[in-house]
Structure formats: structure tokens, C-alpha cells
Amino acid sequence: MKQIQGGVTAAKGFEAAGTAANIKYKDRMDMALIYSSAPCRVAGTFTTNVVKAAPVLWDKEVVDNSPFAQAVIVNAGIANACTGKQGMEYCREEAQTASKLLDIPENSVLVGSTGVIGMQLPMERINEGIRQLVAAKDSTMGAGTTASKAIMTTDTVNKEIAVTIELDGKTVTIGGMSKGSGMIHPNMCTMLAYITTDAAISKALLQEALSSSIVDSFNMISVDGDTSTNDTCLVLANGLAENAEITEKGEAYDQFCEALNFVTIYLARKMAGDGEGATALFETTVINAATKQEARILAKSVIGSSLCKAAIYGHDANFGRFLCALGYSGVQFEPEKVELYFQSKAGKMLIYKDGTATDYSEEEATKILSEPEVTVLVDMKMGEETATAWGCDLTYDYVKINADYRS
Secondary structure: OEEEOOOOOOOOOEEEEEEOOOOOOOOOOOEEEEEEEEEEEEEEEEOOOOOOOHHHHHHHHHHHHOOOEEEEEEEEEEOOOOOHHHHHHHHHHHHHHHHHHHOOOHHHEEEEEEEEOOOOOOHHHHHHHHHHHHHHOEOOHHHHHHHHHHOOOOOOOOEEEEEEEEEOOEEEEEEEEEEOOOOOOOOOOOOEEEEEEOOOEOHHHHHHHHHHHHHHOHHHEOOOOOOOOOOEEEEEEOOOOOOOOEOOOOHHHHHHHHHHHHHHHHHHHHHHHOOOOOOOEEEEEEEEEOOHHHHHHHHHHHHOOHHHHHHHHOOOOOHHHHHHHHHOOOOOOOHHHOEEEEEEOOEEEEEEEOOEEOOOOHHHHHHHHOOOEEEEEEEOOOOOEEEEEEEEOOOHHHHHHHHOOOO
């Protein structure tokens, strides 16, 4: 596997575009298009929130029942959530507009929205935005980057990646983009993530690969504990790499899954580190847990703790907060066996062992915790399973951003 430059346009046959439709934001892009010249097998995972936005319901119908997908239209600024029947009709109208302009079936168009909940989409601007996107779409790397920037809301950086693998003597490419900075505590996928590939793979295995991949990537991040109404992750595969179609599990499927996992973990980490107001990526790795599921639960409990996140922001080696978060996770363990480390590029330090604090240097601990990427390593000494979760520190700016989000 090789990481390359690019994003959603890296794979053969994919084009993208971004435009400023003035949906909510002024003087910035707020709509994006992904288009495949060939019909795509499509897989998706969606929010587990009972309150689901109209685009989630629309996309789930396309994923479950349409013979193929060929385009994705995304807007930023308004979420089209809690908008009733009108919201669903607006999804249909978006699909109809794109269908006519791209000459593809209406039920092959996926839609996505992110932003303020409870507002109706301004459809005149949306439809004009779609016209601009179709006119501007291109297969260049720059077009993919533009699309990744157009879906941002409170994100401070765009998030995109591409990798290649060799299957049957053919180069297969997987590219992706995502957005998400706040209201991130997924239990199915992420805020919005779109992955494209030219791999030939059956729909069933594509769905299985995605569903498996999100468990240790998007499902292992948290910024603020809030699960969005709009969480969506889609993978489109158009088969233009011309590899032998992956129809059963084996070496080719394993290679594809490894590459897909690399893409989803990369995007997940980028999202966690770009949490609203964040100054640091906060990673927790649990090793030697009794089961994989317990390792995941323990790691997520730590990165989801507001007190732990505040300690990371303050570069404070208050190890009791991390043990506390482990303790209320629901996993049973012996605290006296646990070892707790802080580590970053500045070094690694054992903080807690044998049921008590070690004779550590506060000055050195602060130095380690002052890096832009910080890891809390927890050795449970109960088994052989490992899991990693990602979050960010909790800052004053998070409150400022969310106290005035609708303006």
C-alpha cells in the first residue's frame, strides 16, 4: 500500500467540484459534488441517533434499494434535520436537479447536509449551486481538494487522503474526504465522510468492509459526546481499475480492507484533532485488555471524559482523572494491576503503577503533555487485546463556538 496525494478524485473515473451557493455562509464555498463517470456499487453507514436528518433517510434508501449510485451532492451550513416532510421533498428536488444535469437516474444521487438543525434549505440557491457544481466538475487533484473544503463548517482544515494498492496486476486507488469538528460522538460512522474507489468489488463485500472498518476508526473518536443527526459515511466503487472483481473473502479482500482501514483511521484522527477549539489531539491506547470490546470501551471512556480533556488542555498530569474514567467505564478490572503512561514526541513517562503514583517529575510530565499530539497509554495486564480511541482537549473556545453557533 502506498499513500499518495489527493482525495476523492484520485481514483479513476471520479470528478468533484466545490462552489459558493451562499446557503448560510458568505464569501466561502458551501456546496460540493462527487461524480463518477461509471455507475458505482455503494455502501453506507449512518447515525444511530433516533432523530435522523432527511439526507440520512434519503441516502439509506439509495444504499439499500437503488441498483447503483453515481453522484453525491453535499451542502454545508444547514443540516436539513428536524425539517419534516418538506425536508425529504427537498432531498428529492436536489436529486432531480442533479439527475437532469448529469443525465443519471434520480435514485443514483446521494445527498448530504451539515450545519444548523431545524432550518429549511433555500432551494433556489441549492439548485443554482448544483448547476455551478456540474459545470465546474473536474478530475484533477485540485478539484477533490476544493470539494473537501466546501463541506467544512467549524472545521479549521480540510481532510482528505488517497492510497493505492496492487490487485491482480492492476493499481487500485481509494480516496476520501471528511468533515467534522463538533457534535462528534459517532456510534455508527462520522459526521460526513465520502470515500471513492475504482476497485471492482461486490456490493455485499463493500458493505461488510465498510461496516467493519468504522468500528476501529470513526466509532473510536469523540469530540464532545454528542451524536449528530446527520452522521453519514459512504463508499462508492466504480470498478474502473479493472481488477478481478472481489466476490469472496481472501487475499484481495484483505488487501482492500487494509487500505480502507488506513483511509478511515487517517480521516478519523484528523477529525478528532480538529475538534472545535482544540489545541491537541488526545489519543488513548489500551493494551493487554481481556477482550477487544473491553479495550474499546476503556479507551473511549478516557477520551470522552471532560475532566481528562481539560487536563490535556492544561498540560496537567492529573492521573486520577484518567483512572476515574477507566473505573466508570463499566469494565471490571483490578486497579492495582494497571499501569498508566503519558507519551508524546517529547518522551514517555510511567505515571501510575501498583495502585499508586510513581515518583515522576511534574516538569517532565508537563513537557510531554504540551505537545500537539498526546497519548495516554493504559496497560490493563488482563489479556492480549488492544484498542485506540481519539479525541481532543476541551478549551474555552469550544464553549464560545457552540454558545453562538447559529449566528
